[in-house]
Amino acid sequence: MPGMLKEKILQVEKIAPVIFKMTIESAYIANTALPGQFANVRCSEGNNVLLRRPISICNVDRYKNTFDLIFQIRGTGTELLSRMQPGESVDLLGPLGNSFDLDEKYSKIAVIGGGIGIFPLLFLLNESRAGLKQCYLGFRSREFIVLEEEFKTASHEMRISTDDGSVGYNGLVTDMLAGDIGNNPPDMLYACGPTPMIKNVIKLAEIYGIPSQVSMEQRMGCGIGACLVCACKTKYGEEWEYSHVCKDGPVFNGGDLIFDE
Ligand SMILES: Cc1cc2nc3c(=O)[nH]c(=O)nc-3n(C[C@H](O)[C@H](O)[C@H](O)COP(=O)(O)OP(=O)(O)OC[C@H]3O[C@@H](n4cnc5c(N)ncnc54)[C@H](O)[C@@H]3O)c2cc1C
């Protein structure tokens, strides 16, 4: 059940150019959120009325009753959010959406993240009880690499790629995955990132006969299934239908998604 919450900001930290980590005190989110879920956040108080912005829950600390949001400044909403200060309260609706399936039958898992898509995957890795957790992260270049230590700690094997080759594999994160996947195929692929990356992960999953779960990014309005802004196409028997990323997702089985070319 999502809560309409006003919670205290404990810390706002710039962790990379235009990327901020916000730690928020919330017993409700810390104790109810599942990996893959998000919060719909009001980015400013007062007259500057903006729609809420969806941000993934990146991690929770159930002992301290806190959770983290990590976001990149893209436009006005995230810019205003980055200016909020510790001690202020933030208005949010959450946790929203469905979550990744972490069934214990998936004992060897791989997570694939690109850019700001990596954030929900940290929560996933921390909650997963899989015996082998592989982690593939793709960034534009060295300066955009964030949470390297956190991902290393949360997984058993981690590889990084950069588009310009400044760190790790030189090229796409899915090309790096394609080179490894045949050696010891995982039982499940979990992915979050830009749509071309998601499509490549789904293709690889199909080639190797591995299930995949992917978190979709879509512009959102209400975040609760009421405004129909966030539609995406999914299979429905032999036909297709519109699903809502905010309510039916953001996590979908890769094989269920239909992408317009
Ligand atoms: C379920 C979900 C989880 C998300 N989690 C995170 C996260 O953890 N960290 C993070 O940095 N961002 C995340 N996003 C993306 C984030 O919501 C957008 O960057 C944000 O809404 C942009 O708002 P703005 O007002 O700053 O920019 P706007 O002025 O609204 O837009 C600026 C630019 O960003 C693009 N954009 C806006 N919204 C989205 C969107 N939802 N998806 C893709 N492109 C968009 C626009 O096309 C435009 O080019 C998530 C999105 C979804 C749907």
Ligand code: FES
């Ligand atoms: S954002 Fe309104 S229906 Fe999904």
